[in-house]
Amino acid sequence: LMRESYLNEKEVGFKQVKPDSGHIVIVGGAGKLGALFSQMLSLSGYQVKSLDKDDWQQAKALFSGAAMVIVSVPISLTCALIRRELSQLPADCILTDLTSVKAEPLRAMLDAHSGPVLGLHPMFGPDVGSFAKQVVVVCHGRQQDKYQWFLDQIAIWGARIEITDAKNHDEAMQLVQAMRHFSSFVYGLNLFKNNADIANLLRFSSPIYRLELAMVGRLFAQAPELYADIILAQPGNVQLMSDYLQHYQHALETLKRGDRDEFIRQFSQVSTWFGDYAPAFARESGMMLESVNDMKPR
Ligand code: NAD
Incomplete structure (x- = not known):
């Protein structure tokens, strides 16, 4: 309204x-x-x-x-x-x-x-x-x-x-924008490298997966220059993405060892860190999905 x-x-x-x-x-x-x-x-x-x-x-x-x-x-x-x-x-x-x-x-x-x-x-x-x-x-x-x-x-x-203040804004943007755009870019890159069949993925996607795919796909409807500039705008961004790669690598090693307990331990650690936000985000995204359900996909 x-x-x-x-x-x-x-x-x-x-x-x-x-x-x-x-x-x-x-x-x-x-x-x-x-x-x-x-x-x-x-x-x-x-x-x-x-x-x-x-x-x-x-x-x-x-x-x-x-x-x-x-x-x-x-x-x-x-x-x-x-x-x-x-x-x-x-x-x-x-x-x-x-x-x-x-x-x-x-x-x-x-x-x-x-x-x-x-x-x-x-x-x-x-x-x-x-x-x-x-x-x-x-x-x-x-x-x-x-x-x-x-x-x-x-x-x-x-x-x-x-x-x-500008410093606080720019630091927050490293995580809110640069990091997120870059990981969406890599997600899209990975779909491309796998030659993923998007129509087929959508067949198996209920609204939450469709929404996630849409969040990645919408990036590629926009100007590459804007994203290149946002991602490269701050020198600290590249370091942040290297750290991300390291965390990915570390988590991957856990999987390679088949160490289910360690994966669960780390997952719980992050859940605890999210604290009250985790259930609040679950509720909030649930409400968003309800309104997505009311929309007709193409
Ligand atoms: P855009 O490329 O659509 O527009 C930029 C405009 O600047 C173009 O019309 C271009 O011709 C003009 N231009 C280029 N060189 C010029 C010059 N020397 N003198 C005068 N004009 C010149 O880009 P945009 O997406 O509108 O982004 C503009 C600004 O808005 C950027 O600073 C960007 O960070 C910011 N911004 C964009 C978005 C977004 O989603 N597009 C969101 C938030 C902030």
């Missing part, structure tokens, strides 16, 4: 928190996430202009009088672009970004611009039907009082705002 009401608002528009602001420029506005923010801002009454890769000759005109500049370009270009191109913005212009990593882009924005600076990471892709219940991570930069209206606007779109 909540989702429906937000979808409705997407047709009729949203309340505008700051009606008197100047225009907003999205650098990379023709991209997937840039276009989504452009749409949401337009639906809320703001004047939005895009500055994509072939538009730099108009940069001066676009930035002149801008209330806010949102950076949404490929991760690998972000910091250099901020430092090179965004050091001459109007003094009171808000500079913000949507990059999936936060520490370095935030540093670059604070260095390039002396006015209000805000780091954002929408924890969702451009395919979401609405912002309802989605999470947007906020890393404060400078002069929060000048950009608070934009956070209020995002909240009106239905998103939940999670405030943290």
Whole structure:
């Protein structure tokens, strides 16, 4: 129901928190996430202009009088672009970004611009039907009082705002995103190497297995560059994946020895570590699966 009401608002528009602001420029506005923010801002009454890769000759005109500049370009270009191109913005212009990593882009924005600076990471892709219940991570930069209206606007779109510092965000992303995307990638790679017959796998998949396969398969519907960049974004990520490989190897040795008791001991150890989360996750995923059951697979 909540989702429906937000979808409705997407047709009729949203309340505008700051009606008197100047225009907003999205650098990379023709991209997937840039276009989504452009749409949401337009639906809320703001004047939005895009500055994509072939538009730099108009940069001066676009930035002149801008209330806010949102950076949404490929991760690998972000910091250099901020430092090179965004050091001459109007003094009171808000500079913000949507990059999936936060520490370095935030540093670059604070260095390039002396006015209000805000780091954002929408924890969702451009395919979401609405912002309802989605999470947007906020890393404060400078002069929060000048950009608070934009956070209020995002909240009106239905998103939940999670405030943290860039270091904590980036560390969490190593496990929440980089590690998970990489293991999904390897899972897909393994299906490919086994030349798995997906139609046949689906025949034997009740909703929970179908859902797991869908979570892996959806990765491969998206741009490889984004995942390469997320996985390579932080130097610590590769170490984390080496550790993962070691744990895999160690667990595999247990199996090779046929050491059932040791496998059970380790399983119990992890269960204990999950604690109350384990039964809570069982209940939560059970409820999710109930709604999946109501959906018709293709
Ligand atoms: P995208 O490739 O769809 O869009 C990037 C846009 O930047 C393109 O339109 C491209 O033409 C433009 N661009 C490239 N070089 C440029 C330049 N020099 N000047 C101006 N524009 C330039 O990528 P995306 O998926 O929209 O990702 C953009 C940002 O959003 C990234 O920082 C990414 O980390 C972040 N993000 C993406 C997702 C997602 O699921 N797609 C989720 C969260 C955050």
